[in-house]
Amino acid sequence: MSILLICCTAYAVSTIASDRDSQRPNILLMTVDNLGYGDLQIYNPQSKIVTPNLAKLASRGARLTQFYTASPTCTVSRACLLTGRIAQRHGLINQLPGLQGNYGVGLNPKEILIPQILKSAGYRTGCFGKWNIGFAKGSRPTERGFDEFLGNASGNIDYYRHVYNGKHDVYRGTAGKPVTEHHATGTYSSDLFADAAIDFITRHQTKQPWFCYLPFNAPHSPNRKNKLPGQINEWQAPPEAFARYGMSEKEADPKRRYLATVTALDDAIGRVLNCLDEQNATDNTFIFCFSDNGAFRLERKGIDMGSNAPLRSGGVTCWEGGLRVAAIASFPGVIAAGSVVDQPLWSPDLMITYANLTDAQLPRTRLDGKDALPVLSGKSPSKHQAFYFEFRKHAALRLGDWKIVRTKPEEPWQLFNLKGDPSETDDQSAANPDKLADLIREFKSWQAEF
Numbered sequence: 001m002s003i004l005l006i007c008c009t010a011y012a013v014s015t016i017a018s019d020r021d022s023q024r025p026n027i028l029l030m031t032v033d034n035l036g037y038g039d040l041q042i043y044n045p046q047s048k049i050v051t052p053n054l055a056k057l058a059s060r061g062a063r064l065t066q067f068y069t070a071s072p073t074c075t076v077s078r079a080c081l082l083t084g085r086i087a088q089r090h091g092l093i094n095q096l097p098g099l100q101g102n103y104g105v106g107l108n109p110k111e112i113l114i115p116q117i118l119k120s121a122g123y124r125t126g127c128f129g130k131w132n133i134g135f136a137k138g139s140r141p142t143e144r145g146f147d148e149f150l151g152n153a154s155g156n157i158d159y160y161r162h163v164y165n166g167k168h169d170v171y172r173g174t175a176g177k178p179v180t181e182h183h184a185t186g187t188y189s190s191d192l193f194a195d196a197a198i199d200f201i202t203r204h205q206t207k208q209p210w211f212c213y214l215p216f217n218a219p220h221s222p223n224r225k226n227k228l229p230g231q232i233n234e235w236q237a238p239p240e241a242f243a244r245y246g247m248s249e250k251e252a253d254p255k256r257r258y259l260a261t262v263t264a265l266d267d268a269i270g271r272v273l274n275c276l277d278e279q280n281a282t283d284n285t286f287i288f289c290f291s292d293n294g295a296f297r298l299e300r301k302g303i304d305m306g307s308n309a310p311l312r313s314g315g316v317t318c319w320e321g322g323l324r325v326a327a328i329a330s331f332p333g334v335i336a337a338g339s340v341v342d343q344p345l346w347s348p349d350l351m352i353t354y355a356n357l358t359d360a361q362l363p364r365t366r367l368d369g370k371d372a373l374p375v376l377s378g379k380s381p382s383k384h385q386a387f388y389f390e391f392r393k394h395a396a397l398r399l400g401d402w403k404i405v406r407t408k409p410e411e412p413w414q415l416f417n418l419k420g421d422p423s424e425t426d427d428q429s430a431a432n433p434d435k436l437a438d439l440i441r442e443f444k445s446w447q448a449e450f
Contacts, residue, residue, distance in 0.1 A: 024209045024358055025331070026201075026285040027118070028276070029350065031081070032265060033074065033130060033156075033220040034315055036295030036306030037326050039262060044309050049262045050244055053270030054328060057289065060282075061330030062339040062376055068346040068398075069293050070368070072315050072322030072391055074155055075106075077292040077347065078215065079133050082113040084351025084367045086388065088450045094392070095155075096132065099165050102154035106134015112363035114351055115145030118211045121360035124204045127151060128196040129215035135171075142174040146213070149173060150196040152189075157217055158226035159236040159261075160186040165225045188238050190218045194268035198275045205279045209358070214272065218265040219258065221296065221303045235305070237264040258305035283332045286357065288350060290327035297321060312424040318389045318396035318405055320424055335376050343375050343382040344398065366449075388446040397443040404429075404439040413440060 038044035040051055042058050043065075070080035071087055079092040087093040092107045115125040126148040127141040135153035142149050150172045154164040162170040162179075170179045170192070187195075197214045204210045224233040237260035242249050244263055251257055269289070276282040295306025297314030308314050308321035315322050327345075329335055348369035355362045356371050374380035389396040396405045401419040406412070415429040415436045429436045 024122075026205075026209055026281060027123075027211045027354060027357075028197075028201075028272070028285055028287045029114075029211070029213050030269065030272075030287070030289040031078070031129075031215040032289070032291050033215075033217050034293060034295055034306060035219055035262065035265075035291040035326060036308045036314070037291075037311050037321065037324060038307035038309030039295065040326055043326055044307065046309070047307065049259050051262060051266040053266045053273060054289070057269070057273060057287065057330055058328045059338050060332065061287070061328060061335045061337065062341045064290075064327040064329065064341045064345065064376075066342055066344045067290060067325060067327035068323050068344065068387055068389075069290070069325050070347050071389070072293045072317055072394075074130075074220075074292055075132050076391065078131075079107045079111075080368075081292075081347045081350060082115075082133070083107070083111045084114070084348045084363075084369045085111070085365065086348065086368050088388075088390065089366060089368070092133065093390075096134065099154070099167055102132065102164070103135050105136045105139050107139065109138050109144075112365065113145050114354060115141075115211060115213065117145075117351075117355055117360040117362065118358060119145050119147065121358050122208060123358065123360075124208050124210040125213075126197070126200040126210070127213045127215070128200065129193040129213075130155065130157075130217040131215070140171075140174060148200060150179065151193060151215070152217060155217075156220040156223045156226070157189060158223075159189045159218070161226065161228075162189065162192075163226045165223075188236075188264065190216055190265050190268035191238070193217075194272050197272050201272075201275055201281065202279060205281050211354075215292075216265055216268070218268075219261045219306070221300075221305075234302070235261045237261045240264075241267065254302040255305055285331075286334075287330040288327070289329075290347070291325040294321045294323065294325055310423050316391065316394075317407070318391060318394040320403075320418070320422060322394075323389060323396070324422075329372075329376050331373075331376070334373065336378060339378065341376055341378075344384055344387065345372050345375060345382060346384070346387055386442050386446070388443065395443070397439055397446070399439050399442050402435055402439055404436065404443065415439065 041047045069077045071077045075095045076087045083090045096102045125146045127146040129151045152169045157164045235257035241260040241264035293315045294308045311321035313319035313321040349372040352369045353372045370383045387398040404413040414427045416424045
């Protein structure tokens with residue numbers, strides 16, 4: 001009798017846990033690397049880049065027009081995303097330099113990351129792609145909350161050879177084991193990471209809720225240090241991506257080669273979305289996709305091909321082109337299909353959003369986000385009062401529709417009304433001294449917290 005009771009009780013508890021897990025949503029978080037705000041036709045109808053899968057994702061959910069990354073550079077942006085904290089709180093305030101920086105400690109090991117809170121809430125967690133926040137022992141993805149990892153430790157790897165600054169740079173698992181089979185076969189990196197995500201989703205879809213972090217390294221610009229002697233430093237894409245434009249793989253124009261690189265990224269994203277459909281997982285998956293920062297506009301010949309139109313400047317600056325990025329969210333039944341969210345949100349919001357969605361326990365540290373789901377679902381306007389940005393000598397603050405910007409600490413602030421001037425062309429500092437003073441006071445209030 002007692003054995004039967006214990007067995008029945010255990011079965012009941014197991015059933016309740018299984019039912020609970022079946023109701024909790026999966027989470028797919030995709031980042032793309034230096035994609036321009038104006039690269040996608042859903043933001044800029046003048047763009048010639050073919051991205052049907054990102055357009056399809058937006059048609060199933062929301063296109064965000066005022067979404068900000070918390071930093072205009074790769075390393076810091078990723079650290080802010082995963083911690084829910086701006087750089088001045090978590091301490092990783094600059095890009096990790098070269099091999100020494102990328103294979104060092106990077107982000108403070110005491111910082112709590114999104115995968116850690118979701119794993120403690122019963123989620124299976126996987127990371128597939130660009131890490132870029134430290135790869136010393138104790139800093140690797142599977143030591144920071146991810147159950148599984150396949151990706152590159154550093155930044156802009158060669159798309160086929162998977163080399164960063166002359167070092168093979170794709171690894172699997174905790175020990176930092178090099179993945180050489182893909183290096184030998186030359187698997188295109190966007191496909192390599194998409195395949196790993198598809199495998200993860202397929203294996204775990206019917207077992208427990210999952211969190212898949214898929215940080216693509218595309219469409220980051222090519223790096224001469226990653227090339228063989230005599231190899232051309234050019235944008236890379238598979239033959240089928242070039243064929244979509246009627247181009248040869250030997251196309252010499254970097255502007256046209258960039259089109260193929262972004263389309264190849266879109267193809268990889270499309271295969272992941274198709275996997276969700278095939279697994280009947282789409283309706284129970286919260287998908288968020290955004291660019292880690294704006295396209296770089298540094299006027300490097302053959303390199304800076306992305307467009308941030310109609311925004312000003314680009315990556316590594318605090319102009320809108322560096323901070324306001326393309327972002328798409330999908331969650332059927334919660335986020336209206338084909339909607340546009342014209343409310344200010346930013347990347348630190350995702351930590352709190354995921355915790356509220358999954359009943360995960362948030363860290364006790366000071367967070368900089370707010371739950372984005374009421375805004376994405378159209379139930380509430382944004383609760384943000386201000387956004388603070390500082391990177392190297394650049395700084396900015398947005399308060400309501402107003403923004404101040406400076407490119408050096410010693411220069412005067414410029415003031416813009418983003419509602420009517422998203423291109424930041426009409427400096428209002430002289431015409432609105434009271435508003436300028438309000439924003440400067442708010443900027444100093446943020447600084448006083450650090």
